[in-house]
Amino acid sequence: xxxxxxxxxxxSIQEGENATMNCSYKTSINNLQWYRxxxxxxxxxxxxxxxxxxxxxxxxxxxxxxxxxKSSSLLITxxxxxxxxxxxCATDGGGGNKLTFGxxxxxxxxx
Amino acid sequence: xxGVTQTPKFQVLKTGQSMTLQCAQDMNHEYMSWxxxxxxxxxxxxxxxxxxxxxxxxxxxxxxxxxxxxxxDFPLRLLSAAPSQTSVYFCASSYRAGAYEQYFGPGTxxxxx
Numbered sequence: 213x214x215x216x217x218x219x220x221x222x223x224s225i226q227e228g229e230n231a232t233m234n235c236s237y238k239t240s241i242n243n244l245q246w247y248r249x250x251x252x253x254x255x256x257x258x259x260x261x262x263x264x265x266x267x268x269x270x271x272x273x274x275x276x277x278x279x280x281x282k283s284s285s286l287l288i289t290x291x292x293x294x295x296x297x298x299x300x301c302a303t304d305g306g307g308g309n310k311l312t313f314g315x316x317x318x319x320x321x322x323x
Numbered sequence: 324x325x326g327v328t329q330t331p332k333f334q335v336l337k338t339g340q341s342m343t344l345q346c347a348q349d350m351n352h353e354y355m356s357w358x359x360x361x362x363x364x365x366x367x368x369x370x371x372x373x374x375x376x377x378x379x380x381x382x383x384x385x386x387x388x389x390x391x392x393x394x395x396d397f398p399l400r401l402l403s404a405a406p407s408q409t410s411v412y413f414c415a416s417s418y419r420a421g422a423y424e425q426y427f428g429p430g431t432x433x434x435x436x
Contacts, residue, residue: 216365242421242422243421243422245424245425247425252430253429253430254327254413254415254427254428254429254430255366255413255415255425255427256427257424257425257426260422260423260424262422300365300366302425304421304422309371309373309379309420309421310368310371310381310382311356311368311425312368312382313358313365313366313367314365315363315364315365316365
């Protein structure tokens with residue numbers, strides 16, 4: 213079964229707007245990661261946040277983690293058409309050896 | 324560095340045929356894994372390895388075998404292909420298991436008729 217569930221499933225915004233997508237998970241974790249997948253390509257790592265961190269930034273990306281609610285959010289600021297992709301969260305389920313991915317959010321950024 | 328490479332890119336099999344999907348990495352990573360991606364399902368872990376000679380099952384291991392005789396290679400074998408195994412298969416590697424980013428290959432699109 214999927215450990216993580218992203219919300220919304222699909223998101224369409226205009227270039228320059230911010231995009232927020234959420235991930236909820238079921239069991240305790242050591243870390244949570246976000247990945248991007250362009251159509252027909254492999255996944256690319258974006259950011260990793262550990263369970264003792266609440267917020268992390270990388271360029272236009274901001275990730276938050278709330279372990280009490282078992283949820284994380286990914287914010288992309290000032291979106292660009294090139295940000296059009298699917299975004300997945302992945303959790304380690306506390307065990308470290310198995311990374312479990314959510315079902316993803318499809319983001320479309322229109323000019 | 325080539326990163327993670329997968330062959331073939333596309334494959335069509337008939338039900339009952341067997342084949343091996345190849346995966347190799349040149350980053351000296353200890354951890355390697357195989358996922359399948361189906362529409363609306365995200366990625367599901369098939370098998371993984373934390374080092375040469377060590378493999379373990381993931382979420383959906385039935386119908387697949389793996390071995391890890393070297394650090395670089397992690398082939399995935401389909402024993403007797405079934406239409407339910409039609410999917411896109413991704414291989415990934417990371418420095419170690421745990422809090423390390425995974426590097427993904429470009430994927431193999433498999434169709435079983």
